Amino acid sequence: MAQTCSILYIPYMLLLSSLFAAGIATITEGELLSSMIGVQGLIYCKRGSKLTPIQGAVARVTCERTDEYGYEAEDVTVLSQATDAKGYFLATLSSSEVKDYKKVIKIKECRAFLELSPSDTCSFPTEINRGISGAILQNYRLLENKLKMKLFTVGPFVFSSEETQDKSIPNGY
Numbered sequence: 001m002a003q004t005c006s007i008l009y010i011p012y013m014l015l016l017s018s019l020f021a022a023g024i025a026t027i028t029e030g031e032l033l034s035s036m037i038g039v040q041g042l043i044y045c046k047r048g049s050k051l052t053p054i055q056g057a058v059a060r061v062t063c064e065r066t067d068e069y070g071y072e073a074e075d076v077t078v079l080s081q082a083t084d085a086k087g088y089f090l091a092t093l094s095s096s097e098v099k100d101y102k103k104v105i106k107i108k109e110c111r112a113f114l115e116l117s118p119s120d121t122c123s124f125p126t127e128i129n130r131g132i133s134g135a136i137l138q139n140y141r142l143l144e145n146k147l148k149m150k151l152f153t154v155g156p157f158v159f160s161s162e163e164t165q166d167k168s169i170p171n172g173y
Contacts, residue, residue, distance in 0.1 A: 041155035045122035053087030056118035131157040
């Protein structure tokens with residue numbers, strides 16, 4: 001029996017390690033605490049059918065946490081740096097920002113949202129790529145640097161020049 005388990009275990013571990021190496025692995029509950037995470041994406045303005053990058057826009061990343069007994073704990077939220085001229089943003093979250101030193105804390109789920117547009121003429125968030133309801137962080141690339149960052153990509157997110165009634169979000173949420 002033990003020999004059968006090891007025969008099945010080795011191919012499983014090889015498959016799993018190859019998925020991680022290819023950047024196809026997904027996060028599991030509590031896994032984010034092991035390293036720094038980064039969330040990157042693009043933010044655009046939509047005027048008619050034209051998309052243009054917004055410089056100075058901000059995205060928000062919110063992670064739901066649970067305590068050692070599985071009860072909900074306070075969410076952790078970080079804001080990205082303002083987008084550059086190409087609309088690129090990066091938000092980082094370290095394990096020290098997630099931990100609660102009084103309790104054992106686990107990450108349940110993280111989502112990225114549209115937060116702020118600096119433009120008065122393009123300030124209405126849209127649900128494109130879940131910009132309002134939150135894009136769930138799922139697949140990441142492991143950056144093999146000193147930080148061992150898990151880099152997630154979301155979006156692109158889109159602000160609009162006019163308010164739209166998005167039918168895909170029941171009751172506006």
